Amino acid sequence: MFPTVPGDFADANGKTRMTTTDSILPPPVGPAPKMRRRRSLAHTKWPVVILFMPPALLIFTVLVILPMGEAAWYSFFHWNGYGEPSKWVDFRNYKLIFKNSAFTKALINNGLIIITSILIQLPLALWLATMVTRKIKGALFFRLIFFLPYVLADVAAGMIWRFVYDGDFGLVAGIFHFFGAQPPFLLANADTAMPAILAVIVWKYFGFHMMLFIAGLQAIDKSILEAADIDGATGWQKFRLVTLPMLGSTVRLSVFFAVIGSLQLFDMIMPLTGGGPANSTQTMVTFLYNFGVTRMQVGFGSAVGVILFIICVTLAFSYKRIFMKND
Amino acid sequence: MASVTLSNIRKSYGALEVIHGVSLNINDGEFVALVGPSGCGKSTLLRMIAGLEEITGGDISIGSEIVNELTPRERNIAMVFQSYALYPHMTVAENMGFNLRLAKRPKAEIEERVTEAARMLDLTELLDRKPSQLSGGQRQRVAMGRAVVRNPAVFLFDEPLSNLDAKLRVQMRSEIKTLHQRVETTSIYVTHDQIEAMTLADRVVVLNKGYIEQEGTPIELYKKPANLFVAAFIGSPAMNLLPATIEAADGVPSVRFSDGTLLPVSKSHHGITPGQKVTVGLRPEHLNPDIGNGAVIKGTALLVEPTGAQSHVVFELGGQHVTAIVDGERDIHHGQTFEAKIDPERVHIFDTETGVAL
Amino acid sequence: MTEISESAPIDAAQSGGEGRKLNVSTQTYLYVSLLIVAGIVIVPLLTTALGGFKTLPDLRGSPFGLPEHWQWSNYTDILMSKRYWLQMGNSLLIAVFTVFLTIVFSACAAFCFAHIRFFGSEYLLNYFLIGLMFPAATAILPLYIRIRDLGLLDTYWGVILPQVAFGLGMSILLFRNYFRNLPQELFDAAFVDGCGYIGFFWHVTMPLSRPIIATVGIIAFVQSWNSYIIPLIMLNSENRYPWPLGIMVYKGEFATEWQLVLAFITLTILPTIIAFFVAQKHIIAGLTAGAVKS
Numbered sequence: 001m002f003p004t005v006p007g008d009f010a011d012a013n014g015k016t017r018m019t020t021t022d023s024i025l026p027p028p029v030g031p032a033p034k035m036r037r038r039r040s041l042a043h044t045k046w047p048v049v050i051l052f053m054p055p056a057l058l059i060f061t062v063l064v065i066l067p068m069g070e071a072a073w074y075s076f077f078h079w080n081g082y083g084e085p086s087k088w089v090d091f092r093n094y095k096l097i098f099k100n101s102a103f104t105k106a107l108i109n110n111g112l113i114i115i116t117s118i119l120i121q122l123p124l125a126l127w128l129a130t131m132v133t134r135k136i137k138g139a140l141f142f143r144l145i146f147f148l149p150y151v152l153a154d155v156a157a158g159m160i161w162r163f164v165y166d167g168d169f170g171l172v173a174g175i176f177h178f179f180g181a182q183p184p185f186l187l188a189n190a191d192t193a194m195p196a197i198l199a200v201i202v203w204k205y206f207g208f209h210m211m212l213f214i215a216g217l218q219a220i221d222k223s224i225l226e227a228a229d230i231d232g233a234t235g236w237q238k239f240r241l242v243t244l245p246m247l248g249s250t251v252r253l254s255v256f257f258a259v260i261g262s263l264q265l266f267d268m269i270m271p272l273t274g275g276g277p278a279n280s281t282q283t284m285v286t287f288l289y290n291f292g293v294t295r296m297q298v299g300f301g302s303a304v305g306v307i308l309f310i311i312c313v314t315l316a317f318s319y320k321r322i323f324m325k326n327d
Numbered sequence: 328m329a330s331v332t333l334s335n336i337r338k339s340y341g342a343l344e345v346i347h348g349v350s351l352n353i354n355d356g357e358f359v360a361l362v363g364p365s366g367c368g369k370s371t372l373l374r375m376i377a378g379l380e381e382i383t384g385g386d387i388s389i390g391s392e393i394v395n396e397l398t399p400r401e402r403n404i405a406m407v408f409q410s411y412a413l414y415p416h417m418t419v420a421e422n423m424g425f426n427l428r429l430a431k432r433p434k435a436e437i438e439e440r441v442t443e444a445a446r447m448l449d450l451t452e453l454l455d456r457k458p459s460q461l462s463g464g465q466r467q468r469v470a471m472g473r474a475v476v477r478n479p480a481v482f483l484f485d486e487p488l489s490n491l492d493a494k495l496r497v498q499m500r501s502e503i504k505t506l507h508q509r510v511e512t513t514s515i516y517v518t519h520d521q522i523e524a525m526t527l528a529d530r531v532v533v534l535n536k537g538y539i540e541q542e543g544t545p546i547e548l549y550k551k552p553a554n555l556f557v558a559a560f561i562g563s564p565a566m567n568l569l570p571a572t573i574e575a576a577d578g579v580p581s582v583r584f585s586d587g588t589l590l591p592v593s594k595s596h597h598g599i600t601p602g603q604k605v606t607v608g609l610r611p612e613h614l615n616p617d618i619g620n621g622a623v624i625k626g627t628a629l630l631v632e633p634t635g636a637q638s639h640v641v642f643e644l645g646g647q648h649v650t651a652i653v654d655g656e657r658d659i660h661h662g663q664t665f666e667a668k669i670d671p672e673r674v675h676i677f678d679t680e681t682g683v684a685l
Numbered sequence: 686m687t688e689i690s691e692s693a694p695i696d697a698a699q700s701g702g703e704g705r706k707l708n709v710s711t712q713t714y715l716y717v718s719l720l721i722v723a724g725i726v727i728v729p730l731l732t733t734a735l736g737g738f739k740t741l742p743d744l745r746g747s748p749f750g751l752p753e754h755w756q757w758s759n760y761t762d763i764l765m766s767k768r769y770w771l772q773m774g775n776s777l778l779i780a781v782f783t784v785f786l787t788i789v790f791s792a793c794a795a796f797c798f799a800h801i802r803f804f805g806s807e808y809l810l811n812y813f814l815i816g817l818m819f820p821a822a823t824a825i826l827p828l829y830i831r832i833r834d835l836g837l838l839d840t841y842w843g844v845i846l847p848q849v850a851f852g853l854g855m856s857i858l859l860f861r862n863y864f865r866n867l868p869q870e871l872f873d874a875a876f877v878d879g880c881g882y883i884g885f886f887w888h889v890t891m892p893l894s895r896p897i898i899a900t901v902g903i904i905a906f907v908q909s910w911n912s913y914i915i916p917l918i919m920l921n922s923e924n925r926y927p928w929p930l931g932i933m934v935y936k937g938e939f940a941t942e943w944q945l946v947l948a949f950i951t952l953t954i955l956p957t958i959i960a961f962f963v964a965q966k967h968i969i970a971g972l973t974a975g976a977v978k979s
Contacts, residue, residue: 048801048881056793056853064815067824067827067831071827134707136707136712138719146726149726151907151957152954154913160729163943166943168941169941170748171729173745263820266913285820285822288823288825289822298826298830305824305825308822308823379873398879400879408873408874410868416893429878429888
């Protein structure tokens with residue numbers, strides 16, 4: 001996903017290579033070398049770059065890179081977004097963030113999401129993938145059904161589950177009524193809201209991870225499994241000793257997406273709880289939204305953004321470096 | 328149509344020089360094959376002629392014009408690629424007419440020229456197909472058709488047959504030859520297959536490590552290889568190369584092999600002195616038990632490989648393996664003593680140090 | 686790994702490794718497990734759609750069952766309303782422009798990265814790939830201020846342009862990898878035929894790139910269609926809201942009248958579900974391509 005920075009500078013640059021070459025080599029015998037040849041392709045090269053590159057470069061710089069840089073700058077101000085930022089407050093925004101219990105809660109929740117993804121979602125996805133890649137009727141149908149929640153908008157999924165969890169009208173209420181019990185309001189209780197949301201996250205995203213595993217399983221050479229058959233491996237042994245080790249890169253990829261996804265989670269929380277009750281379901285982004293955007297605390301919100309940025313980049317880079325360097 | 332002249336062409340990648348000053352004249356209408364092992368620089372040379380590769384030093388002219396700085400299109404060349412490089416999204420007709428379309432020729436002219444080329448190459452039926460619907464041989468013909476349509480000054484072929492199976496390769500080889508005889512366009516043909524080069528070309532240029540080893544007609548190369556490299560490269564099965572010492576037996580120049588066998592050689596060799604260590608080259612097809620007046624060499628037959636009309640016999644001579652080609656009817660078994668004769672005029676002698684023919 | 690996105694991971698012919706038939710107990714185990722999971726996936730969706738046909742007391746009484754009396758009016762009222770079609774139209778408009786600009790900008794840039802060696806090209810590519818590293822939310826406040834200062838607040842462009850910008854990294858990467866895998870000899874052949882870079886881009890690269898255009902287009906479309914946070918921050922007027930914002934407003938208005946909210950949800954996700962089942966192969970391939978190909 002993120003190629004390493006190129007080491008060979010001269011190589012990326014035809015012109016530099018040309019001139020250094022000419023000076024390193026002894027001059028060719030015969031007519032004097034023409035130092036500046038018109039390269040047959042080169043003369044059409046720059047017009048294309050100048051025509052093709054700027055739209056993407058401009059919009060990306062103005063709307064992605066500059067805002068990120070500005071976030072770093074604004075994070076040292078107390079600013080409501082109007083006029084020029086003038087009230088320099090040093091690291092006060094950062095101090096406030098780390099003193100804020102809602103932020104701590106958000107960090108813990110993001111961690112919980114990652115742990116749930118790894119401990120529940122990933123095994124579930126792998127288990128389902130091994131089943132729907134077998135030779136059974138309807139495998140295609142099951143794959144489609146399992147992938148369906150992933151295609152739905154987070155907002156719609158959140159809204160649907162808000163209904164499911166509703167203590168008056170929802171499905172959970174219906175089940176409790178069936179057993180004659182008093183239905184709980186899962187999302188209104190600070191103790192149950194986060195577990196309820198974790199369930200929705202698994203429901204929404206396991207299909208995506210299942211597809212990754214299906215791809216991984218299909219990439220395994222069938223004859224290797226047949227060789228294991230000949231060697232006398234049972235079904236479970238085949239899975240544990242042959243299939244699973246060969247899915248290593250898929251597992252690492254799946255965890256990577258779980259981590260990235262957790263750090264971005266916002267759309268689904270909003271219809272479910274909006275971060276409440278009592279900030280028990282904040283994530284990094286809902287915290288940024290609730291405490292920075294809605295109150296127009298540009299400095300404070302930018303500081304949250306900077307922290308989020310640092311976490312994302314650090315995690316992505318170190319994860320790639322440590323776990324995915326061979327993939 | 329035009330002649331092509333390379334003078335002192337050099338090519339470097341960074342500090343690494345891969346073509347070391349190659350000079351070559353190709354006459355108008357001539358078919359020249361560039362042949363050599365992989366990495367010898369033949370494809371690079373062709374791509375430089377095409378204008379796909381920058382020239383580090385020297386000049387290339389097509390006709391009377393120096394084309395170093397011209398684009399491929401301005402050079403008026405056509406090229407047939409190893410993978411054919413047909414545009415997958417265009418029909419055969421569109422593929423063939425693409426160049427003319429880019430040159431903004433009128434539609435009627437494009438159609439006429441495509442039809443004409445298709446007729447010549449027996450592609451008329453296939454004009455509306457996409458490349459994916461064609462067989463390997465058909466794709467090959469379309470690639471040639473694309474070249475023919477342009478009526479270029481020079482045809483360039485970059486190993487065009489190497490993706491075909493053996494049978495089709497022989498067939499396409501003769502089609503290329505027929506085509507050249509008909510259109511008589513100057514052609515430069517790159518291949519690593521010496522048989523392809525010999526059968527197709529008026530003149531063969533043998534390249535090795537960025538140098539020209541020898542150039543000449545196929546027969547010249549076969550009969551008078553200039554050095555060990557060419558001797559080993561041209562001819563199949565390859566020439567037997569054996570270490571020997573020059574002797575003058577009764578005033579007749581001879582070579583003595585390590586097992587003591589003495590073989591008289593032609594008097595026309597220059598610069599050989601008795602006692603000199605040399606490498607002797609014997610072509611398998613010249614080692615024949617049946618010719619009348621040759622000198623005899625013999626050894627134990629190690630291996631007999633029948634190919635039908637002929638059999639290849641590998642026998643031992645002074646610890647070296649020597650291959651001979653004999654009539655397929657002849658009954659030879661391994662372990663027998665095999666005896667072959669060779670005409671002294673057909674014995675090649677090379678300086679072991681420099682590899683140069685003596 | 687790269688194989689799957691080309692031939693779509695779900696392909697009935699591709700399933701099934703075993704040459705032998707599965708025995709009955711294995712089959713039973715498989716089907717029971719799969720059906721339970723499928724039930725957990727489907728039931729919330731199904732009860733949502735059915736709930737939209739109920740009255741509020743009916744919904745409270747039996748959230749799982751079929752409606753006592755089918756309240757078609759819940760649905761027809763929404764379908765007759767201007768707001769539903771306006772929101773769908775807004776989402777479509779924003780998505781179409783996002784897709785178009787994403788494809789044009791990223792294909793052009795990726796072409797340079799794939800075929801032209803120019804000063805600093807590798808650095809420039811890595812510059813774009815920074816965009817893959819963090820979510821749009823991190824810089825949302827400065828982005829808001831930038832869009833405001835550009836005078837694009839509460840316009841479609843204020844949503845489209847940031848969406849395009851944040852989609853560029855992935856799209857450029859996908860396009861570049863695809864372009865680089867086109868045979869080099871095609872480039873040579875086109876060059877000999879008289880194409881320059883632009884001619885090659887137009888006559889050869891683009892016609893051959895339909896699969897990757899579809900992939901990038903699907904990713905951009907789905908992301909834009911489902912997008913929430915950027916429109917939430919950039920738009921103020923309800924008549925420009927795309928549907929995810931619309932749902933939230935609708936829920937706010939009708940708070941506990943769940944039957945109406947459910948009907949509204951059903952109608953808003955219906956296009957997605959239909960599109961998914963019609964073009965499942967391409968959609969799954971597209972949405973997993975970003976994960977697997979980069």
